[in-house]
Amino acid sequence: MKTIASWLTLALFGLVLGGCAAVGAGSGGAGETEIRSGKIEEITQTQMQTNHDSGVGAILGxxxxxxxxxxxGxxxxxxxxxxAGALAGAAGGNYIEKKKYDQPxxxxxxxxxxxxxxxxxxTQSINPVLRKGMNVYVEGAGNEARVVPQS
Structure with missing residues (x-):
């Protein structure tokens, strides 16, 4: 039993130290953002879904x-x-929150x-300054990417 406890303690210690390891330079660590430059070829108006699912409606419900x-009783x-009341209230509160705040x-x-x-x-919120042929920066990657004009 002592051996198992010793191994578990050692494993936990290793995980804690591994979690504290610094991210190497240039590997996308905290504070770093990839920036690419280019020229706008096309802009199309569209809609995107918001992500206002805060859970407040479910909690209050x-x-x-x-x-x-x-x-x-x-x-x-x-x-x-x-x-049953807590479950029904949570479902109803979540539905109301999505209906009111989660619109495209x-x-x-x-x-x-x-x-x-x-x-x-x-795809991003409308920036009226952007137009076709403009020199821009593409900041970030994935869902966090944004197009901003070069100054």
Whole structure:
């Protein structure tokens, strides 16, 4: 038993030290952003889904449902009513939050030809300054990529 505890302690210590390891320079560590430059070839108006799923609606709905469920019955029946109320309230609160705040917003799909000749497509909130033929920077990568004008 002592051997198992020793190995588990050693493994945990190794994981903690591994989590504290510094990220090497140039490997996309904290604070680094990839920036590419190029020219806008095309801009198309579109819509994109927002990501306002904060969970506040589900939490508030669950608390409200729990409170209402606690007013029903007594004993085990009351416990069941509280759980059912919390679940129903959470589902209802989540639905209301999505219905009100998770609506598509106007956006623009921008295609940039970088200096290396690669085409990069970015969908982002509308930036009225951007136009076809403009020299721009493409900052970041993936869902975090943004097109900004060169100054």
């Amino acid at each position: 669950g608390i409200g449902g729990l409170g209402l469920g606690s007013l029903i 007594g004993g085990t029946g009351r416990d069941v009513a509280m759980v 917003v106007d956006a623009q799909q921008i295609i940039v030809r970088t200096q290396s000749g690669v085409l990069v497509q970015v």
